[in-house]
Amino acid sequence: MHLKRxxxxxASPILMAASALPGPDPITRIDEALQNVTTLTRPGxxxxxxxxxxxxxxxxxxxPDRTFRCEAAGASMQPSLEAVVTPPRLQAAARLxxxxxxxxxxxxxxxxxxxxxxxxxxxxxxxxxxxxxxDLSGLETRTAWVADEPxxxxxxxxxxxxxxxxxxxxxSPYVVRACAYAPEAPAPRADTRDELLAQYGGTVAAELQRLxxxxxxxxxxxxxxxxxxxQCAPNPPRAxxxxxxxxxxxxxxxxxxxxxxxxxxxxAGFAEPGRSPNHWRDYxxxxxxxxxxxxxxxxxxxxxxxxxxxxxxxxxxx
Numbered sequence: 594m595h596l597k598r599x600x601x602x603x604a605s606p607i608l609m610a611a612s613a614l615p616g617p618d619p620i621t622r623i624d625e626a627l628q629n630v631t632t633l634t635r636p637g638x639x640x641x642x643x644x645x646x647x648x649x650x651x652x653x654x655x656x657p658d659r660t661f662r663c664e665a666a667g668a669s670m671q672p673s674l675e676a677v678v679t680p681p682r683l684q685a686a687a688r689l690x691x692x693x694x695x696x697x698x699x700x701x702x703x704x705x706x707x708x709x710x711x712x713x714x715x716x717x718x719x720x721x722x723x724x725x726x727x728d729l730s731g732l733e734t735r736t737a738w739v740a741d742e743p744x745x746x747x748x749x750x751x752x753x754x755x756x757x758x759x760x761x762x763x764x765s766p767y768v769v770r771a772c773a774y775a776p777e778a779p780a781p782r783a784d785t786r787d788e789l790l791a792q793y794g795g796t797v798a799a800e801l802q803r804l805x806x807x808x809x810x811x812x813x814x815x816x817x818x819x820x821x822x823x824q825c826a827p828n829p830p831r832a833x834x835x836x837x838x839x840x841x842x843x844x845x846x847x848x849x850x851x852x853x854x855x856x857x858x859x860x861a862g863f864a865e866p867g868r869s870p871n872h873w874r875d876y877x878x879x880x881x882x883x884x885x886x887x888x889x890x891x892x893x894x895x896x897x898x899x900x901x902x903x904x905x906x907x908x909x910x911x
Contacts, residue, residue, distance in 0.1 A: 619729040623714035626734045631655055631710060638738040639745070641758050644717060646727035648673055651717050652757045659706035661713050665691060665720055669698025669776060670748075670756030677725055686724040689716065696773040697747065697756045700724070737761075744772040783902035789891050793906050797887035800908065801825065804833055805878060816890060817907040820849055821898035823890050831878045833886060836871035837863050837893060849898055857896045861889060 617625070623644050630640030630653070643652045648671050653663040665686070668674040678686075683693075683700075691700040700720075704713045721727035739745050739760045748759045749767035759768065783789035800814040808827035815824040821838045828834035837858060840846040850858070863872035876886045894900040 619732045620711070620714045620718050622732065622734050623717055624711045626736050627653060627661065627710040627713055629736045633736075635738050637741055639741045640736055640738050642734070642736050643754065643757060644721075644732055644734045645754060646721065646725070646729070646732055648754060649677065649721060649725040649727040650754050650757060651721065652754075653713070653717070654758075656703075661704040661706075661708070661710075663702055663704065663713070663717065664694065664697075664757065665700040665724070666754065666756055667693070667698035667700060670750050670774060671754075672751060682724040682726075686720060689720055689723060691720060691724070698774070699756055744770060746770050747774075750774070750776070781902060783895075786892055786895055789895055789900075789902060790888055792902060793891055794884065794887050796908065797891060798883040800910070801833060801883040801886050805883065811911065813911055815907075815909040816894065817909060818894050818898055818900035819904045819907070820900060821846060821894065823894060825886075825890070828875055833876040833878065833881075834873070835863075835876065835886075835890065836869055836873045837897065839866045839871045841866050842870040854897045854899075858893065861893045861897065863893070 623642075626642035626644060630642045633640060639654055641652055641654050643650060645651070645666075648666060650666045651663055653661050656662050666674060668678055678700075686700050689702075691702045693699075694701040702716070704716065718729060721729065721732075737760065739758055745758045746760055746768040747770075748755045748757055749769050750756075752767050756774070781792065783792055797814075797816065804812055804814060804825060804827050808829050811826075813824060813826040815822055821843075823835055823837045825833050825835040838846060840850050858872050862874045864874060866872060876889070881889075894906075900906075
């Protein structure tokens with residue numbers, strides 16, 4: 594025991610001195626990552642070398658023909674890069690041999706099989722400097738091995754290193770498992786009540802019809818506007834019960850549900866929280882058609898919550 598302590602004590606100055614030494618320069622670190630995925634092979638898995646400064650990232654893998662295919666993150670999957678990869682910088686990337694890949698909106702380049710990894714590393718550093726204005730002094734690197742499959746998992750839109758291959762467990766709920774990604778089209782604005790009803794009225798009415806037909810089952814529908822929701826379920830024998838989200842259940846709504854908008858909720862027939870944490874009301878089915886309830890709910894989302902279709906209405910069910 595005393596001998597172990599003596600060895601550790603004697604080694605400590607050496608370890609401290611080593612940790613204080615400056616690390617290799619950025620190009621050397623990129624080169625080492627590329628060498629690692631070249632020399633270390635694992636059956637059934639593919640090695641990826643990733644280098645990044647924030648979300649300004651490049652990822653490379655050795656292809657079966659020994660070429661290096663590298664992808665640089667783009668704004669399609671990482672919107673925060675829109676201010677970075679401007680048209681002039683994309684032109685700079687093109688001059689360096691990188692071209693857009695429509696599959697995930699990244700910039701790609703394939704380097705010859707006989708090109709030294711050190712040369713590939715310099716190409717990557719040139720791209721990060723010219724097109725991304727990355728801070729090479731703070732560059733991070735990693736290597737990882739992912740199952741060899743045609744469409745490996747990629748970090749989902751707006752996640753860290755979005756659009757690049759990742760099998761990290763923390764990313765699993767958000768990964769894209771496809772060979773290409775198409776951003777969801779922006780929802781058309783509904784500047785008037787009639788436009789909102791034209792856009793969603795038929796779908797919401799059909800969901801309410803489903804509740805009515807299946808009133809004996811545990812069914813529900815949620816109309817989520819992003820800035821508040823309304824949820825409904827059957828209230829047997831002949832009513833639809835609906836709740837409109839309150840500031841008591843989500844405090845951030847206090848800035849949305851102003852006294853004027855709360856008055857609109859009252860005018861739409863929604864009672865104060867108490868029976869539930871939310872505002873609530875019944876729609877008797879002998880007085881309200883499915884279409885009329887849909888119109889009432891969408892109008893309430895517009896008048897009380899300020900929803901005008903800027904984000905797509907999310908409809909969730911059981």
